[in-house]
Amino acid sequence: NAGVTQTPKFQVLKTGQSMTLQCAQDMNHNSMYWYRQDPGMGLRLIYYSASEGTTDKGEVPNGYNVSRLNKREFSLRLESAAPSQTSVYFCASSEAQGGTGHYEQYFGPGTRLTVT
Amino acid sequence: AQTVTQSQPEMSVQEAETVTLSCTYDTSESDYYLFWYKQPPSRQMILVIRQEAYKQQNATENRFSVNFQKAAKSFSLKISDSQLGDAAMYFCALGAGGTSYGKLTFGQGTILTVHP
Numbered sequence: 001n002a003g004v005t006q007t008p009k010f011q012v013l014k015t016g017q018s019m020t021l022q023c024a025q026d027m028n029h030n031s032m033y034w035y036r037q038d039p040g041m042g043l044r045l046i047y048y049s050a051s052e053g054t055t056d057k058g059e060v061p062n063g064y065n066v067s068r069l070n071k072r073e074f075s076l077r078l079e080s081a082a083p084s085q086t087s088v089y090f091c092a093s094s095e096a097q098g099g100t101g102h103y104e105q106y107f108g109p110g111t112r113l114t115v116t
Numbered sequence: 117a118q119t120v121t122q123s124q125p126e127m128s129v130q131e132a133e134t135v136t137l138s139c140t141y142d143t144s145e146s147d148y149y150l151f152w153y154k155q156p157p158s159r160q161m162i163l164v165i166r167q168e169a170y171k172q173q174n175a176t177e178n179r180f181s182v183n184f185q186k187a188a189k190s191f192s193l194k195i196s197d198s199q200l201g202d203a204a205m206y207f208c209a210l211g212a213g214g215t216s217y218g219k220l221t222f223g224q225g226t227i228l229t230v231h232p
Contacts, residue, residue, distance in 0.1 A: 031218045033218075033219065033220075035222075040125070040224055040225075041224060042120075042122075042207060042222035042223050042224045042225050043207065043220075043222040044222070045219060045220075045221075048219055058219070088159065090161065092161075094218040095218075096211075096218025103211075103218050104151065104163045104166060105161075105218065105220060107160065107161035109158075109159060109160055110159045110160075
């Protein structure tokens with residue numbers, strides 16, 4: 001059981017380049033999330049998807065786009081990378097539906113992205 | 117809006133001793149859940165313990181227990197008989213009801229060092 005997988009694990013981009021971070025889960029979860037982790041700031045939600053075909057903004061969505069390709073996959077795209085997007089990115093999934101908050105989130109291993 | 121505050125950037129403990137990590141939160145929701153996640157150097161996020169706000173009894177998982185003070189909006193984590201493997205970053209997180217779709221708000225994290 002792989003859980004939540006993310007690719008790549010590491011990436012270096014030049015300012016202005018684009019890239020897509022891939023995420024997949026095999027737990028048949030409804031909800032998926034993208035976070036970024038910066039020193040001293042914890043994890044901040046970028047975008048989330050409550051179900052296949054739906055996406056919504058989180059706390060820090062500027063500079064990112066997402067696609068919920070199907071129930072398993074949720075990708076994060078940086079169209080024009082900036083040094084401020086240097087961070088560790090985590091994908092997560094949970095069984096949560098609607099107004100329920102008690103389901104734990106399962107996290108992928110993270111992607112360390114550096115933008116120079 | 118929800119907020120989570122961890123006021124201790126770093127804590128240290130001797131092996132076999134007890135340590136308490138602090139967390140305060142704020143939410144206007146009546147239905148919410150609180151979590152402690154552990155992030156070891158491997159970067160993997162691991163759920164340590166979960167507390168439902170409607171439950172009076174404090175959650176316990178082996179050597180990990182919480183002190184949930186609902187009126188004070190405080191949710192501290194106590195680690196008993198600390199082990200070297202407990203060394204990690206610890207995050208407090210809040211999942212609220214309403215239309216949260218399982219979204220979590222994280223604190224800034226506390227780095228725990230365990231001395232042999």
